[in-house]
Ligand code: NDP
């Protein structure tokens with residue numbers, strides 16, 4: 605039996621993880637966690653019988669306790685509850701599929717408790733990679749990427765020597781606004797930005813894909829996961845999302861991982877690594893596939909990527925500011941309070957206003973996160989007043 609905890613079980617990655625659990629009968633779900641969606645959690649409890657479930661929202665946790673009084677499950681809440689789910693003793697592997705920096709503390713707690721991690725929550729590695737990577741080594745656990753590009757790179761690195769790596773080609777779909785220029789993005793609506801051409805994902809990451817901040821976060825994620833410099837990572841647009849990323853070696857040989865755009869593949873691969881299993885669903889058919897194309901990313905229009913490389917160069921706490929500013933700006937965009945281009949403008953302003961702290965500890969990271977949120981709110985307020 606594979607004993608799995610899913611943090612963020614009601615979201616896009618969480619639901620697909622449970623779909624993988626449905627088709628692999630040797631998976632037992634030990635713990636689940638979500639923000640507030642208790643309707644979904646109740647049905648998951650009845651289907652998968654986890655031992656402990658966290659609803660971050662205290663009031664909703666109380667409601668769920670009443671609704672599941674006939675089930676033998678412990679319902680917990682808040683950050684303590686989330687951490688309890690992350691470290692639950694029977695669990696072997698924790699799928700971190702919560703969205704945003706909220707994932708930092710439970711991920712660290714799970715590693716300390718000796719759990720393997722299937723990491724979807726890239727924001728955690730972006731902000732606390734310098735703490736997490738040494739801890740993974742110290743605790744002797746596995747950190748397996750769920751992000752499709754990183755899973756592809758991980759697969760392309762299989763059996764190769766790290767010193768033979770020349771460059772990573774990190775693929776990007778280009779998002780819904782690929783090919784547009786800045787002036788064509790001034791008035792885009794939330795609905796347009798949420799229409800991703802290839803992937804059905806949560807709202808935040810879908811907006812991140814449209815701004816290419818997602819790719820920026822992924823460059824940061826890759827530097828930590830694979831121990832490479834940002835300069836060794838080249839982003840390339842691959843509009844069909846078939847080539848999930850590639851590794852180029854010293855001799856010029858390039859190894860890629862290809863597949864249909866289906867997150868269940870990297871999720872299942874992370875859960876059973878190094879074993880491969882049958883995965884129901886559409887497969888690639890090269891007889892009918894047609895063409896796979898590549899393009900240079902437009903970094904003038906999509907500043908999210910340029911700013912990410914800058915944040916990596918400045919180092920220390922700057923990636924935290926990049927990430928936190930983005931989290932808050934995306935929330936404001938989704939709430940209809942700011943325009944699309946303002947997202948990356950705000951990230952840039954927050955970065956300009958920040959003096960990076962070297963080697964921040966968790967407390968400093970969380971403080972900088974809060975300061976950045978406050979900065980974004982204040983800046984938006986002033987901008988509104990000026991209008
Ligand atoms: P969703 O928005 O679809 O889901 C987010 C999940 O996190 C939900 O279950 C939500 O619960 C839960 N959550 C939110 N806040 C809290 C909280 N305070 N405590 C506990 N749980 C909370 O996001 P995605 O599934 O799209 O993305 C999850 C992560 O995976 C992100 O970091 C993203 O970047 C990454 N990722 C996603 C991919 C995808 O295809 N979707 C691909 C690669 C990476 P509730 O429903 O109750 O709000």
Ligand code: MG
Nearest residue numbers: 751752753822
């Ligand atoms: Mg990705």
